[in-house]
Amino acid sequence: MNERQEEARFRRRAVKVDDAMELVIAAAVPGRRETVPLWEAGGRRLAEAVAATTDWPPFARAGLDGFAVRSADTALASPGLPATLRVVGAVAAGELASADVAPGTAVRIMTGGAVPPGADAVVMLEQTADARLDGHAAVRVKSAARPGQNVAPQGEEFRRGSAIAAPGELLRPGHVALLGTFGYAAVPVYARPRVAVLATGAELLPVEAPLAPGRIRDSNSAMVAALIAQAGGVPAMLGRVPDEPDAAARAVADALASCDMLITTGGVSVGDYDVMAALLRGIGEATADGEAPGSQLPPDSRLLFNKAAMRPGAPTSAAIVSGKLLVALSGNPGACFVGFELFARPAIARLQGASPELARPKQATARLVGGFAKGSPHERFVRARIRTESGVQYADPLAFGKSSMLASIPAADGLIRLKPGASGAAEGDVVDVILL
Amino acid sequence: MNERQEEARFRRRAVKVDDAMELVIAAAVPGRRETVPLWEAGGRRLAEAVAATTDWPPFARAGLDGFAVRSADTALASPGLPATLRVVGAVAAGELASADVAPGTAVRIMTGGAVPPGADAVVMLEQTADARLDGHAAVRVKSAARPGQNVAPQGEEFRRGSAIAAPGELLRPGHVALLGTFGYAAVPVYARPRVAVLATGAELLPVEAPLAPGRIRDSNSAMVAALIAQAGGVPAMLGRVPDEPDAAARAVADALASCDMLITTGGVSVGDYDVMAALLRGIGEATADGEAPGSQLPPDSRLLFNKAAMRPGAPTSAAIVSGKLLVALSGNPGACFVGFELFARPAIARLQGASPELARPKQATARLVGGFAKGSPHERFVRARIRTESGVQYADPLAFGKSSMLASIPAADGLIRLKPGASGAAEGDVVDVILL
Numbered sequence: 063m064n065e066r067q068e069e070a071r072f073r074r075r076a077v078k079v080d081d082a083m084e085l086v087i088a089a090a091v092p093g094r095r096e097t098v099p100l101w102e103a104g105g106r107r108l109a110e111a112v113a114a115t116t117d118w119p120p121f122a123r124a125g126l127d128g129f130a131v132r133s134a135d136t137a138l139a140s141p142g143l144p145a146t147l148r149v150v151g152a153v154a155a156g157e158l159a160s161a162d163v164a165p166g167t168a169v170r171i172m173t174g175g176a177v178p179p180g181a182d183a184v185v186m187l188e189q190t191a192d193a194r195l196d197g198h199a200a201v202r203v204k205s206a207a208r209p210g211q212n213v214a215p216q217g218e219e220f221r222r223g224s225a226i227a228a229p230g231e232l233l234r235p236g237h238v239a240l241l242g243t244f245g246y247a248a249v250p251v252y253a254r255p256r257v258a259v260l261a262t263g264a265e266l267l268p269v270e271a272p273l274a275p276g277r278i279r280d281s282n283s284a285m286v287a288a289l290i291a292q293a294g295g296v297p298a299m300l301g302r303v304p305d306e307p308d309a310a311a312r313a314v315a316d317a318l319a320s321c322d323m324l325i326t327t328g329g330v331s332v333g334d335y336d337v338m339a340a341l342l343r344g345i346g347e348a349t350a351d352g353e354a355p356g357s358q359l360p361p362d363s364r365l366l367f368n369k370a371a372m373r374p375g376a377p378t379s380a381a382i383v384s385g386k387l388l389v390a391l392s393g394n395p396g397a398c399f400v401g402f403e404l405f406a407r408p409a410i411a412r413l414q415g416a417s418p419e420l421a422r423p424k425q426a427t428a429r430l431v432g433g434f435a436k437g438s439p440h441e442r443f444v445r446a447r448i449r450t451e452s453g454v455q456y457a458d459p460l461a462f463g464k465s466s467m468l469a470s471i472p473a474a475d476g477l478i479r480l481k482p483g484a485s486g487a488a489e490g491d492v493v494d495v496i497l498l
Numbered sequence: 499m500n501e502r503q504e505e506a507r508f509r510r511r512a513v514k515v516d517d518a519m520e521l522v523i524a525a526a527v528p529g530r531r532e533t534v535p536l537w538e539a540g541g542r543r544l545a546e547a548v549a550a551t552t553d554w555p556p557f558a559r560a561g562l563d564g565f566a567v568r569s570a571d572t573a574l575a576s577p578g579l580p581a582t583l584r585v586v587g588a589v590a591a592g593e594l595a596s597a598d599v600a601p602g603t604a605v606r607i608m609t610g611g612a613v614p615p616g617a618d619a620v621v622m623l624e625q626t627a628d629a630r631l632d633g634h635a636a637v638r639v640k641s642a643a644r645p646g647q648n649v650a651p652q653g654e655e656f657r658r659g660s661a662i663a664a665p666g667e668l669l670r671p672g673h674v675a676l677l678g679t680f681g682y683a684a685v686p687v688y689a690r691p692r693v694a695v696l697a698t699g700a701e702l703l704p705v706e707a708p709l710a711p712g713r714i715r716d717s718n719s720a721m722v723a724a725l726i727a728q729a730g731g732v733p734a735m736l737g738r739v740p741d742e743p744d745a746a747a748r749a750v751a752d753a754l755a756s757c758d759m760l761i762t763t764g765g766v767s768v769g770d771y772d773v774m775a776a777l778l779r780g781i782g783e784a785t786a787d788g789e790a791p792g793s794q795l796p797p798d799s800r801l802l803f804n805k806a807a808m809r810p811g812a813p814t815s816a817a818i819v820s821g822k823l824l825v826a827l828s829g830n831p832g833a834c835f836v837g838f839e840l841f842a843r844p845a846i847a848r849l850q851g852a853s854p855e856l857a858r859p860k861q862a863t864a865r866l867v868g869g870f871a872k873g874s875p876h877e878r879f880v881r882a883r884i885r886t887e888s889g890v891q892y893a894d895p896l897a898f899g900k901s902s903m904l905a906s907i908p909a910a911d912g913l914i915r916l917k918p919g920a921s922g923a924a925e926g927d928v929v930d931v932i933l934l
Contacts, residue, residue: 235722245705265611279680284539288669292541
């Protein structure tokens with residue numbers, strides 16, 4: 063270790079988590095767009111504002127099966143003294159009525175049928191009885207129909223031209239239904255970003271390799287791939303970064319040439335062998351004191367942060383390299399997971415057009431189960447199980463303070479955000495949680 | 499309408515929602531299996547139990563960068579009187595130590611390195627200072643190290659052979675990390691079931707068609723496709739069912755010949771033109787009174803239910819046809835959505851090996867925002883926004899009682915389950931919610 067490294071390791075300046083998150087969100091620029099068939103649009107992010115192409119409903123629609131009537135004709139109807147209306151026609155869904163509804167008449171109508179001119183209410187089939195009137199088919203209505211009853215008026219839900227979804231919105235099944243209603247058979251969405259995954263660490267073996275003394279398998283790369291896919295990206299598995307800085311810089315450059323973003327795992331802490339820290343350190347120095355860049359990365363690289371005020375994952379770093387975002391996560395699996403949720407997931411959402419607001423993690427509040435006596439100078443993120451009981455949401459920490467524990471990662475459905483402070487948090491305290 | 503139909507429509511027997519759910523879960527049999535690369539395993543369901551192939555950690559690991567020491571050597575250390583230990587070697591992650599740690603010595607160690615024999619604690623680099631001792635490199639330790647400090651003992655998290663995931667479990671990114679750790683480069687999972695989607699309704703136009711008087715576009719099929727994909731299935735879009743029962747039965751048979759399950763939308767209510775109701779009615783009659791089947795479906799078809807005790811979506815039906823599950827959802831978009839969540843999503847999970855327990859919707863409790871005066875003889879499902887405030891979870895109903903409303907489907911992240919009863923629910927009541 064040379065003196066310069068020795069010095070650098072103790073002067074990384076911790077950036078607050080929310081600020082670091084804003085930096086990655088600002089650095090991730092919405093990318094390519096494409097058009098997909100409507101039935102494949104679920105889970106994608108919309109690339110253009112879409113609006114109602116017609117009023118909805120497009121005509122006054124029957125809400126159920128029965129008879130379209132003039133409510134006034136039924137005003138005095140009761141089970142003992144039903145109104146008897148002559149049936150002058152029928153309207154199936156998709157058809158127009160064969161006749162208007164004149165006073166004293168009714169039209170048989172199916173769910174979704176266009177309510178014929180003259181009628182202002184639909185009486186449920188089960189509340190009617192067949193009858194005859196002057197030798198014609200008729201229907202008996204046993205109670206008064208309210209005007210508008212079981213009728214959805216034209217334009218009740220949407221006026222033509224009103225907005226139905228904004229660019230960057232994640233299309234849920236309900237959005238897909240709306241898009242279908244308004245005739246969007248092909249949907250403009252942001253392309254899924256290609257996100258490169260590179261691991262660092264001389265101790266790492268490929269997953270398929272047998273274990274060797276002192277070595278472990280690279281499980282972070284596959285975990286990050288699963289997280290990328292969950293976030294809407296396409297992982298590109300590029301293997302392990304060489305330990306030598308020049309070769310590592312080349313691997314980073316190659317990854318960014320073919321992908322929209324790069325996530326590395328490991329090699330960011332203060333150890334002698336931390337190749338990502340070595341690459342990023344140079345950028346930081348050049349920025350801080352105007353020296354010639356000490357990094358093998360391209361000269362237009364820009365460090366966003368190389369320390370976050372958080373535990374676990376303090377050495378998590380991010381930079382812009384070749385105009386693209388590089389997020390360097392910790393090699394500790396728990397810290398890697400937390401770092402992904404805080405920085406990589408928002409960036410991947412942003413690459414798909416999410417607004418900064420929509421890109422941020424979904425947060426809620428919960429009551430803490432069990433106390434946590436120890437305060438922390440930095441924000442602490444604790445994996446937890448979230449459950450509700452009688453309407454109260456509880457966050458039950460998993461493996462408190464054991465961020466390296468693999469075992470509890472699958473079970474976590476929330477990350478408790480413990481504020482920095484001299485004291486910890488007590489049983490029952492309301493805490494912020496990021497929902498996973 | 500003939501008399502027999504007239505009679506049948508009023509005698510559909512409502513099955514309780516939980517019972518109906520059990521019926522579809524029991525009818526959906528876990529299907530084909532396949533093997534996928536680990537990095538593509540996220541979001542899939544495991545097909546075989548997997549176990550730890552080694553202890554984890556596989557050796558005593560350093561939790562951070564620093565020096566491996568014998569804690570006894572530091573017992574009396576303080577900032578004023580540090581312990582000075584001779585540095586006899588170094589161990590990088592992935593390597594074994596060049597020397598054991600004898601009394602009075604220390605070994606430089608990186609995060610993840612194998613703690614050398616003799617050492618029982620790791621002192622953080624930042625809590626040490628370089629020194630010299632008798633002309634040799636040494637390190638000063640300023641405080642007492644606890645035995646085991648910053649060391650993860652071998653097997654602390656997993657003993658070789660212990661279970662890490664069960665068949666049918668949905669693989670989350672954390673599971674993927676565990677599988678990688680234990681060398682599962684290829685993962686046995688259930689194949690994504692092919693789920694056919696057929697719409698019914700003479701009023702329906704394809705999404706790409708211009709509107710015509712009295713007609714609407716088929717938005718349910720694309721919504722159901724998005725829901726199927728979300729549930730882990732692969733939608734097969736088969737268009738519209740012919741209105742004529744024989745042709746409809748052929749379309750159903752064709753769909754089931756090429757797919758693992760069929761979802762239809764519309765045509766299940768009591769109207770004259772409800773082709774799915776007509777097909778399923780026959781099965782029901784044969785089952786109920788031993789008459790010859792009145793249905794055009796194969797004779798070994800079995801009706802599971804043709805009415806659910808719920809609103810919306812009472813006419814939702816399910817049957818086993820050609821040995822496969824047919825779920826017939828309502829054509830009303832809101833009811834279609836609810837029916838999917840209650841019956842189709844659990845079935846699709848089950849086809850992928852989920853246990854009945856895991857297949858059921860994820861439920862929580864919340865406090866109701868606003869009251870709902872009207873009771874209902876059947877369970878009522880109300881789309882809602884779920885939010886928490888100071889650790890209390892609230893369910894805020896969207897479009898109460900307007901199940902046909904399309905506009906509010908995208909915004910819903912929960913379904914309130916209102917119990918049947920004479921009275922409704924009051925502001926602040928604790929209600930069950932299905933999380934979407």
